[in-house]
Amino acid sequence: MHNFALIGAAGYIAPRHLKAIKQVGGNLSVAYDINDSVGVMDSHFPDAAFFTEFERFDEYVADLRRANKGPDYVGICSPNHMHKSHMSFTLRAGAHAICEKPLVLCPLDIDDLQALEVETGQRIYSILQLRLHPAIVALRDKVASGPKDKIYDVDLGYFTSRGAWYHTSWKGLEHKSGGIATNIGVHFYDMLSYIFGPVRANIVHHRGEDAAAGYIELAQARVRWVLSINRKHLPAHTPAGQTTHRSITVEGEEIEFSAGFTDLHTASYQSIINGQGYGLEVVRPSIELVHKIRTAQVDSKRGEKHPDIAKVLER
Known part of the structure; x- marks a missing residue:
């Protein structure tokens, strides 16, 4: 034991x-x-x-x-x-x-x-539990067995409403949490690089206290992404009464990974005990990416924008 x-x-x-x-x-x-x-x-x-x-x-x-x-x-x-x-x-x-x-x-x-x-x-x-999710593993296997020169179009939208408390807590302080892209997005970026390879280009369209958005080119993907904790940013197509909207599409096809999303810590622990856990070098690319997102100059003109970005960019 x-x-x-x-x-x-x-x-x-x-x-x-x-x-x-x-x-x-x-x-x-x-x-x-x-x-x-x-x-x-x-x-x-x-x-x-x-x-x-x-x-x-x-x-x-x-x-x-x-x-x-x-x-x-x-x-x-x-x-x-x-x-x-x-x-x-x-x-x-x-x-x-x-x-x-x-x-x-x-x-x-x-x-x-x-x-x-x-x-x-x-x-x-x-803990990189998304790497153990069956839907993500299946997608990685599909990409790995497909054409090596194929570039996939990917949209990542994650809207998870948080109350006023968030901005008072350590999570709302960039020097403690790393900001929105780091705190709620880092595991998505790790997942994307795990499937589609290393980052080739990174453009930040918006970076604020309650939302961030941008465009990333990976070895085999073009990724439009938007993250928000502001319920006013929820897409119009979000079902009434729902305060969270999470969507990842690849070539227009929705990747369903909500089921089992919260139940993978045990699998992570077992993998670590078995000597197969994810160490420092595995983590480095996603930490480098979120650090660049946090420090890059915002450029809203270059790169393709996520289709649900309009409310985020409103002033």
Whole structure:
């Protein structure tokens, strides 16, 4: 049985990690969060130690390690800007890190973490669950077996309404979350490069606090994309009462991956335990892309625009 620790136990994504640890036959020894709303732990690991002060969590992990009961893996669900420091802590504590996306905000941080992997002998893995989704795997296989010179037309539209709280939380602060494209889009960009190859061109049409849009050319795709958390941006064809609209089309054909989208953390954990997880170099291209989206000059004239971009561009 593998021992686990969890950082960020009160967060939105933590229940999926708790469920995954349980389903792979692991044991959660200790968890940490500055907030104490962690009753969900009772459904999985009621005997796990819990701390709201990182210093006490650190000390407890050290005690476990001295007793040869230290965690083999540490799941990291903390805010984006804390990922690097929490992964560094994990490796120095003698454990492997399993970190939510985006792994880091700056590509240079990957270099630092690679050096730390060499120094400690521990590994860092990212949760990239879309790579394990059957519909995405099938699409990748289809593209891989098709003509190598074919360029596919892809539209990515993701509208997920958020309230005013979003802009007050760390998610609404670019230096902490990385902005819209990073916080809610990074796994889509990773998925697209996984299927269609490396980025050849990147044009940003719009970048704001509540939305972003642009055009990307990959080795085998032309991608028009738009992301928004503003419910006023929902496309006119969104069903009444629905606050989220997610669509990916390839050559005009909708790729349905909503089913099972939230149930792939267990598969991710199992893959990591089996030694097949996604490491730092796999993550680098998507981190480089979102960093460029965050820093590029906005150019609304070049590149094809997503068909649902009109409301986003309204002033």
